[in-house]
Amino acid sequence: xxxxxxxxxxxxxxxxxxxxxRECTADAVRALWDTDSGRSNELWSKLTELGLFGLMAxxxxxxxxxxxxxxxxPLIETxxxxxxxxxxxxxxxAVPLLRDLGDTKLSGKWLPAIAAxxxxxxxxxxxxxxxxxxxxxxxxxxxxxxxxxxxDGAAVKATHQPTNDPSRRLYTIDxxxxxxxxxxxGDGAHSLLSDALDRGAWGCAAQLLGxxxxxxxxAVLYATQREQFGKPIGSFQAIKHLLANVQVKxxxxxxxxxxxxxxxxxxxxxxxxxxxxxxxxAGEAASLGAKTSLQVHGAIGYTWECDLQIWxxxxxxxxxAWGSTAWHRARVAEAVIDGKLPARSFGFEPR
Amino acid sequence: xxxxxxxxxxxxxxxxxxxxxxxxxAEPLPSLDTKEGFALHREWERKLNDGRWAMVPWPVEYGGRxxxxxxxxxxxxxxxxxxxxxxxxxxxIFLLGPTLMEYGSDEQKARFLPKIASSEEVWAxxxxxxxxGSDMAAIRSxxxxxxxxxxxxxxxxxxxxxxxxxxxxxxxRTDPESQRHRGLTFILVPLDAPGVTVRPIPQLDGExxxxxxxxxxxxxxxxxxxxxxxxxxxxxxxxxxxxxxLMLRSPARFQATAARLVELYRKIGGDADPALxxxxxxxxxxxxxxxxxxYQTASRLIAGGSxxxxxxLNKIFWSEMDVQMHETALSLLGARAELLAHAxxxxxxxxxxxxxxxxxxxxxxxxxxxxxxxxxAERLLGLPR
Ligand SMILES: Cc1cc2nc3c(=O)[nH]c(=O)nc-3n(C[C@H](O)[C@H](O)[C@H](O)COP(=O)(O)OP(=O)(O)OC[C@H]3O[C@@H](n4cnc5c(N)ncnc54)[C@H](O)[C@@H]3O)c2cc1C
Numbered sequence: 001x002x003x004x005x006x007x008x009x010x011x012x013x014x015x016x017x018x019x020x021x022r023e024c025t026a027d028a029v030r031a032l033w034d035t036d037s038g039r040s041n042e043l044w045s046k047l048t049e050l051g052l053f054g055l056m057a058x059x060x061x062x063x064x065x066x067x068x069x070x071x072x073x074p075l076i077e078t079x080x081x082x083x084x085x086x087x088x089x090x091x092x093x094a095v096p097l098l099r100d101l102g103d104t105k106l107s108g109k110w111l112p113a114i115a116a117x118x119x120x121x122x123x124x125x126x127x128x129x130x131x132x133x134x135x136x137x138x139x140x141x142x143x144x145x146x147x148x149x150x151x152d153g154a155a156v157k158a159t160h161q162p163t164n165d166p167s168r169r170l171y172t173i174d175x176x177x178x179x180x181x182x183x184x185x186g187d188g189a190h191s192l193l194s195d196a197l198d199r200g201a202w203g204c205a206a207q208l209l210g211x212x213x214x215x216x217x218x219a220v221l222y223a224t225q226r227e228q229f230g231k232p233i234g235s236f237q238a239i240k241h242l243l244a245n246v247q248v249k250x251x252x253x254x255x256x257x258x259x260x261x262x263x264x265x266x267x268x269x270x271x272x273x274x275x276x277x278x279x280x281x282a283g284e285a286a287s288l289g290a291k292t293s294l295q296v297h298g299a300i301g302y303t304w305e306c307d308l309q310i311w312x313x314x315x316x317x318x319x320x321a322w323g324s325t326a327w328h329r330a331r332v333a334e335a336v337i338d339g340k341l342p343a344r345s346f347g348f349e350p351r
Numbered sequence: 352x353x354x355x356x357x358x359x360x361x362x363x364x365x366x367x368x369x370x371x372x373x374x375x376x377a378e379p380l381p382s383l384d385t386k387e388g389f390a391l392h393r394e395w396e397r398k399l400n401d402g403r404w405a406m407v408p409w410p411v412e413y414g415g416r417x418x419x420x421x422x423x424x425x426x427x428x429x430x431x432x433x434x435x436x437x438x439x440x441x442x443x444i445f446l447l448g449p450t451l452m453e454y455g456s457d458e459q460k461a462r463f464l465p466k467i468a469s470s471e472e473v474w475a476x477x478x479x480x481x482x483x484g485s486d487m488a489a490i491r492s493x494x495x496x497x498x499x500x501x502x503x504x505x506x507x508x509x510x511x512x513x514x515x516x517x518x519x520x521x522x523x524r525t526d527p528e529s530q531r532h533r534g535l536t537f538i539l540v541p542l543d544a545p546g547v548t549v550r551p552i553p554q555l556d557g558e559x560x561x562x563x564x565x566x567x568x569x570x571x572x573x574x575x576x577x578x579x580x581x582x583x584x585x586x587x588x589x590x591x592x593x594x595x596x597l598m599l600r601s602p603a604r605f606q607a608t609a610a611r612l613v614e615l616y617r618k619i620g621g622d623a624d625p626a627l628x629x630x631x632x633x634x635x636x637x638x639x640x641x642x643x644x645x646y647q648t649a650s651r652l653i654a655g656g657s658x659x660x661x662x663x664l665n666k667i668f669w670s671e672m673d674v675q676m677h678e679t680a681l682s683l684l685g686a687r688a689e690l691l692a693h694a695x696x697x698x699x700x701x702x703x704x705x706x707x708x709x710x711x712x713x714x715x716x717x718x719x720x721x722x723x724x725x726x727x728a729e730r731l732l733g734l735p736r
Binding site for chain 1: 352353354355356357360421424425428431432602606607609610613616617620628629631632633635636637638639640641642643644646647649650651653654661664667668721723724725727728729731732733734735736
């Protein structure tokens with residue numbers, strides 16, 4: 001029993017944080033918002049060099065053969081830096097899906113390319129009305145009436161649905177499912193899609209906690225500098241207590257997220273319920289963080305110019321992605337109260 | 352990261368479970384805030400100690416099992432699973448005991464530890480005074496050295512279990528010129544000493560859960576001084592220390608409450624307000640979050656890490672969770688929620704009301720949640736004072 005991360009985990013986190021501090025500044029994110037694709041190939045390549053996208057791919061496909069426990073801290077960092085693009089869909093959903101597919105021809109084609117940063121994958125799911133970042137995807141994994149399909153980016157027509165968060169662009173997809181695109185059906189497709197949902201929700205939960213922490217940090221910095229009544233506003237208890245409340249939410253969401261990572265990595269039967277717990281509380285933490293940080297900023301926080309908006313909008317979009325907070329809370333209730341899916345408390349076994 | 356319970360932990364769990372199943376009283380004991388209940392809880396502690404289950408985290412040389420924090424969590428899980436009685440001597444076991452081991456002389460350890468272990472002596476904690484609540488350093492009660500005795504004057508208040516306890520550990524101002532944290536000394540006071548008067552205070556539920564203690568030229572031998580004269584604040588801070596704060600409310604307590612809440616919902620369920628369903632799920636998730644967070648902290652401490660102001664996050668989380676859980680239960684019970692436990696129609700309904708009333712004290716004792724929020728903001732987030 002050891003609920004700590006290893007030194008390697010911490011080092012991996014540090015290197016991702018270091019890279020993003022330099023390369024994914026608020027100014028850089030804003031600059032991307034104004035470009036056509038809104039995405040940076042350069043940043044993607046650098047994250048690839050650190051191993052982010054191939055992390056869960058088998059070594060024979062150029063990956064690191066690692067799991068969700070290894071991925072969770074770097075994913076939090078991608079939220080902390082508000083990295084634009086389908087990081088979750090590609091690294092946390094598409095890669096393990098291709099790995100688990102058991103179709104070596106397909107995985108042998110795509111995994112090495114993704115692990116090398118030469119291809120980007122995104123994933124559609126019935127839990128999401130739209131597909132994230134389809135415009136830059138070389139590979140789309142899409143569901144169709146209970147079957148699962150692999151479709152070339154060139155073979156679809158993606159229509160942008162402008163949304164509140166330019167860092168997560170959403171698309172409707174025109175495409176034709178066929179025998180050749182179909183990669184799984186029946187129980188196989190069902191279980192792959194169910195794992196995809198769990199991993200997508202879990203990945204968003206990780207990013208949401210990074211987003212929430214960033215909003216607290218931004219607000220703390222602002223509250224230390226901004227003065228009213230002759231003192232920093234951060235010395236007012238009303239401000240202190242607002243921010244302390246968010247920190248409490250974040251700290252108690254983290255262990256649920258880490259446990260969910262562990263359950264996914266082990267394929268535990270409780271993984272869906274564990275993920276839903278994490279997604280629900282991470283969503284709440286980020287949503288409280290957004291409101292709070294805005295309030296601490298006053299009017300400046302309500303401007304386009306203030307960088308806080310980058311993270312508030314991530315909070316709101318990720319909260320809705322891969323099952324909203326409310327949807328996941330309802331699923332927890334179904335697990336815990338109705339016993340519709342397995343859920344167990346940690347350590348404690350009720351009589 | 353390895354979240355599996357090792358074979359050793361499983362064996363430890365099985366041993367605890369077996370003993371508890373065989374020994375926990377079939378009927379719940381009367382409240383420990385009554386004279387009769389107090390005596391029965393003391394008896395239970397003696398039995399626990401005979402089985403060597405009273406002092407699980409204490410070193411073996413003092414009659415414990417030398418359990419680390421994870422083993423302690425496992426024991427607590429079994430304790431709550433078994434529905435075993437509240438710990439009447441928790442101040443002695445979890446607060447004073449470890450402080451004595453750290454600061455006590457060999458004579459003091461030999462004198463006090465065995466009687467804590469057997470609960471022959473039950474301890475209360477005396478920090479608060481009428482004018483020193485959140486601002487504990489405003490303590491005014493004094494102790495003056497006269498030969499080999501202290502002469503103590505002043506008043507302590509809100510001492511939990513003080514109505515029936517045998518001893519009180521306190522800090523007093525020994526340097527009359529001193530201010531704030533300086534000039535205080537940690538002294539162990541027998542509540543039957545001359546000049547000591549205990550006046551029980553009925554709590555919100557009408558029971559005498561705490562007491563105020565008056566000192567009028569009370570005479571206490573100087574051998575009851577713990578740590579250095581004038582160094583009482585440091586000893587008190589160790590007593591109330593962060594790691595011990597971790598042990599104040601073990602996760603299993605809330606997981607057990609959450610499990611009962613789920614049962615209650617299933618029983619009443621049906622036409623209940625959908626918001627209540629959500630609240631039940633939320634309670635269950637919060638209990639999980641608290642548990643996992645505690646395992647995380649325990650793992651970090653075992654690996655040589657430390658816990659500081661993070662303890663304030665815990666205090667806020669468990670106390671607010673406890674209130675939320677009980678509020679949810681009362682909402683589920685509807686009009687029956689106001690029945691006291693001894694009402695003929697009450698069934699097990701009254702336990703929820705008792706629990707609710709007690710949960711409301713959580714955000715107040717052990718440092719109010721406002722004080723904890725100040726600590727988080729200033730020491731963890733770095734906001735200016
Ligand atoms: C059930 C129960 C058991 C207890 N058991 C014990 C015991 O065994 N031994 C013992 O010594 N004491 C005990 N206490 C007392 C407890 O430690 C005090 O109640 C607590 O420290 C608060 O002090 P106070 O009640 O004087 O409130 P006050 O300090 O007067 O506070 C009143 C209100 O003002 C707020 N406030 C005060 N200062 C600040 C500040 N700086 N910033 C923001 N808000 C502030 C508080 O948060 C609170 O809301 C117990 C209390 C209860 C309810």
